Amino acid sequence: MAGKDDPEYDEFCDPDNPRKVKYEDILAASKRILGQIVRTPCPRCHMSSRLGMDLYMKQEFLQHTGCFKERGVRNTLLLLSEEQRKNGVIAASTGNHAIALSYHAAQMGIPSVVVMPVHAPITKMTKAEKTGGKVILQGNSMAESKLFAMSMAKEKKMVYVNGYDHPNVIEGQGTIGIEIVEQVPAVDAVLVPCGGGSLLAGVAIAVKHLKPDAEVYGIVTDRTCSMVEALKKNERIFLPLDTTIADGLAVNKVGVNTFYNLKSGILDKMVVVREDWVARALMHITDEERCVIEGAAATTVASIMAGLFPNLKGKKVVCVFSGGNIDTTTLTRALERGLVAEGRMVKFKVTVSDRPGGMSDLCTLMANVGVTMRDCVPERAWIRGDVFSCQLKVIVETKGWDHTKTLVEQIKKHYKDYFFQDINEHVDSNSGAKRGPCLAPNPVCMQK
Structure with a gap:
């Protein structure tokens, strides 16, 4: 157990005292941040007919910093006391949370520091610096960066803002769920990328409150399975992660509060998709929707393309396109991988x-x-x-x-x-794709 003197102790993310996030908290957050973040559109996808469903994309990549993280950050900063604002805020992030925190802290005149792993995407490092935050590169993983940031927070008396587990952050991310139900009232299912879990937890709480019969699925890749493994073992475990096209989901250990809320029955299922499908999805989204998004955001469409949702054929489905901050070099590689996988190169x-x-x-x-x-x-x-x-x-x-x-x-x-090369090995199938543990007490997807 981490005591208060432990550098990794966070009163808002205490394993001995997990916080339950309520719909009323999310509704209050939506009113609090109104006009300070973009209410992103949720249009119907051109790919709908080909994929056999009414597919909609919640375009969170249209936020000012290119990612949904702004919602949770803005909500958290608005709730700080005057003394906390004066001392400043700090966070560890692979990129998107760092950019959002730097931008909104600068807007509100709050000093900010973001700690990023040394291998964080160059695009995100540069963007965080340009938006006004002080960037420190420290650690080979998110776990190492987080330890450094939390130690510094205690030393400098700054507020550590956990980008995927702070209760106020989860509330902010949940505002996406409210908007989805308002924009697509007849929604049957919502597919949400999952890293640390704040986006998935917030959206699930909001959607299940407003439309209990709608299904909510968490999507991860076969290289970013920390939430799947945690739910399987019913405990938060540390999972070593390799490089991934979905760097926004690369969290070694899921959040205390996100895990606590997600295992309470608000989630229908976790689904794991192979990374080569993510590359293919990126190509099709760029090709057909004329949108540039990052790997984490493409996991939702990738899981549909991989054939993991036969139960959603003919239904109204919303995919959360969580962000668009992708290196041009990574995008180029992904597009080429997609072309090869589709036999177009x-x-x-x-x-x-x-x-x-x-x-x-x-x-x-x-x-x-x-x-x-x-x-x-x-x-x-x-x-x-x-x-x-x-x-x-x-x-x-x-x-x-x-x-x-x-x-x-x-x-x-x-x-x-x-x-x-590879012609004889070509198999356009779902081998290697799999579903995670089912968490619904009476799964709609399994009913005949």
Whole structure:
């Protein structure tokens, strides 16, 4: 047990005294922050018909700092005493909470410090600095950054604002749930990304109060399963996390208050989606919805694309697009991974004649098939056999798997030596996708 002298002790997030968040608290928060954050739109998605449901996107990436975190931060700062405002606030964050805290603290004239892991995304580090906060890079994980921040808070008499567990933060995030029910009154299900749990807990409390028959699902990736594991074992456990495309969900140990509220029966199910589906979802959202969002936000659509919600076919479903702060390099990688997974970018090797016209013939063949060459590297020294042959390593863009199969057939018809990367391994299925523990006493999704 952490005593008050322990640097990790937080009176607002005390395992011996978890706080129950009520709908009335969320409603009060919505009135408190009115006009100080963006009431984000919730339009119908263009992907609805293809995915077989009435799909809506709650566009939290349109907040000033590009993330839902502003709601909880603003609510918490408004409730500080004059002395607390004077001493300032501090937090540990992988990025989004840091940006939101820096921005709103600066707006209210409150000194702020944010501690970020050394490997935090560059875009988020830069954004936090530009919005007015003092950024300290410390620790190789959120756990190490948090310990440093909480030690500093006690030393400097600052208020530590836990971005995923402070009760006032949970109340602020829950205002999204109120808006969803107002914007899509007939909503059947809400899909929410889950890291530390403040967004999921807040939205679940609000939605279940206003529309008890609506289902609420928490979405994590196979690399950010801390909430799933905690609910399975019925205790908050420390889970080592690897690098992830959904860095906003990379929390080693879920919150005291979020865990306490989520295990009380307000959540229908936790669902785990593979990270390659997240890359595909990012590509489709950018392509079809013309929205740039981060990996954590794309997990909701990814879980639908992966076939994890057959029970929601034909229903009204809201996906919370939690944020849009993604590095351009990460976005580029994700888009390319998505293209590969969908068969729209293909790599292959083929041996052609190294005499005049050999490469030209291949280019003509591909032009006739209608594929676009992205890259081509000739290899002469490391191939066996005819010295008048050349192996080409080629990357092309196609329209999809059917178009790729046409290309494969033509290459097989005209060349003897070839190899297509991953074509034989292509399986457009849900293998590896899984659901987390069901938490509903009488799950709607399991009723016939």
